[in-house]
Amino acid sequence: AGCRLSSKRNVCSSPSRLQSSMQAWVIDQYGTNGVLRYTEEISIPTINFASEVMIKVNAASLNPLDVSMRGGYGATLLNIRRDPSSLMGNYNEFPLILGRDLSGVVVDCGSGVTHFSPGDEVWAAIPPWKQGSLAEFVTLTEYEVSHKPKSLSHIEAASIPYVASTALSALVNAGGLCRENSSNKRVLITGASGGVGTFSIQLLKAWGAHVTVTCSQNAEGLVRGLGADEVVDYTAGDAVEKLEMMGKFDVILDNVGGDSEQWAVGLLKPWSGAKYVTLVSPLLLNTDSMGLLDGAFHAGFTLHNKAIQNILSSGIFYRWAFYAPDGFVLDEVSKLVDAGKILPVVEAQFPFTQVPQAFQKFEHGHARGKTVVRVA
Numbered sequence: 001a002g003c004r005l006s007s008k009r010n011v012c013s014s015p016s017r018l019q020s021s022m023q024a025w026v027i028d029q030y031g032t033n034g035v036l037r038y039t040e041e042i043s044i045p046t047i048n049f050a051s052e053v054m055i056k057v058n059a060a061s062l063n064p065l066d067v068s069m070r071g072g073y074g075a076t077l078l079n080i081r082r083d084p085s086s087l088m089g090n091y092n093e094f095p096l097i098l099g100r101d102l103s104g105v106v107v108d109c110g111s112g113v114t115h116f117s118p119g120d121e122v123w124a125a126i127p128p129w130k131q132g133s134l135a136e137f138v139t140l141t142e143y144e145v146s147h148k149p150k151s152l153s154h155i156e157a158a159s160i161p162y163v164a165s166t167a168l169s170a171l172v173n174a175g176g177l178c179r180e181n182s183s184n185k186r187v188l189i190t191g192a193s194g195g196v197g198t199f200s201i202q203l204l205k206a207w208g209a210h211v212t213v214t215c216s217q218n219a220e221g222l223v224r225g226l227g228a229d230e231v232v233d234y235t236a237g238d239a240v241e242k243l244e245m246m247g248k249f250d251v252i253l254d255n256v257g258g259d260s261e262q263w264a265v266g267l268l269k270p271w272s273g274a275k276y277v278t279l280v281s282p283l284l285l286n287t288d289s290m291g292l293l294d295g296a297f298h299a300g301f302t303l304h305n306k307a308i309q310n311i312l313s314s315g316i317f318y319r320w321a322f323y324a325p326d327g328f329v330l331d332e333v334s335k336l337v338d339a340g341k342i343l344p345v346v347e348a349q350f351p352f353t354q355v356p357q358a359f360q361k362f363e364h365g366h367a368r369g370k371t372v373v374r375v376a
């Protein structure tokens, strides 16, 4: 049955019929932290399609993508996804709302919505081409939304969706891992102390994998507490030698990129279907600097060359992975969270009035889990 639009409206703080604008943090141009602007005059994102749900946001969290997008990263490709006519050069994406994670409450549903009703507590990872969660309200299709784990507060829940969607896309679609086949697998996670890493450790341990990680020495307690079996301090100078002395890996999830690609591939089991999966690819940087066609072609050429080189020399599958929006994936994560197998890792919380301070903290780097913003 579709949602009933009227009965619970007041119960779950939907916008009153007179309210047409909302509070949000927006940017009107790309740049550093100074471009973030608080406003109460952004139009409320009303429901335009039968499959859409409107959500009142309780909490949001920050990802590296927010800092990058604030500076214009990915604008070429994302604008085409927002409006294909942007190819003609007359599209204006501003004011743009950042923030990819949300935890909140459904306040309104399109006539075709079947899984949600007003008043439902939900969480979601918002695709980067849509308006983000640093705002009072967000509208998404019901396929992008999932019921929030009952055991978590909104603050805790907001720390998970984007990193979970990314980690699952990387580990399952690119890495070929799943609950059924992971128990005899050795997996290495680089950059394990951040958002994607802290989630991935827990997911892989829930699936029974053996997990080795790299992180700074002062993050060892955190990653071991989340289940990491072996921990290598990448700042110590002999990290690669230490990793080489361990058994070879079936899958590497690389959250760091750059130099790590040079040595990581050699740590995989040759000729066994092992996979190197990196979340750090040049695709969007290429399309930003070279334009859509040249940039996509250049990135495709790079990927193709590396994939061929690795498969021919050692039988290793070389892959780039990307966040993929999927409410059904979050339904599965929700079960693991409510079963106590995955814990939220909230490092810092900021009130909605301090979004620039939250960005400042996040931009400083050295994340230990997630930075969350209390929106309501």
Ligand code: NDP
Residues within 6 Å of the ligand: 063, 064, 065, 163, 166, 190, 191, 192, 193, 194, 195, 196, 197, 214, 215, 216, 234, 255, 256, 279, 280, 281, 321, 322, 323, 365, 366, 367, 368, 369
């Ligand atoms: P975070 O900022 O939350 O975490 C990064 C972590 O890496 C920090 O804990 C940092 O701590 C650690 N780190 C930095 N340098 C190294 C190193 N050389 N070796 C080991 N650890 C290191 O980022 P996320 O976890 O959210 O994302 C990870 C990466 O994945 C980012 O580059 C992000 O842009 C990318 N990403 C890509 C997506 C895609 O669709 N392709 C989607 C989501 C993320 P410290 O510096 O103290 O060691």
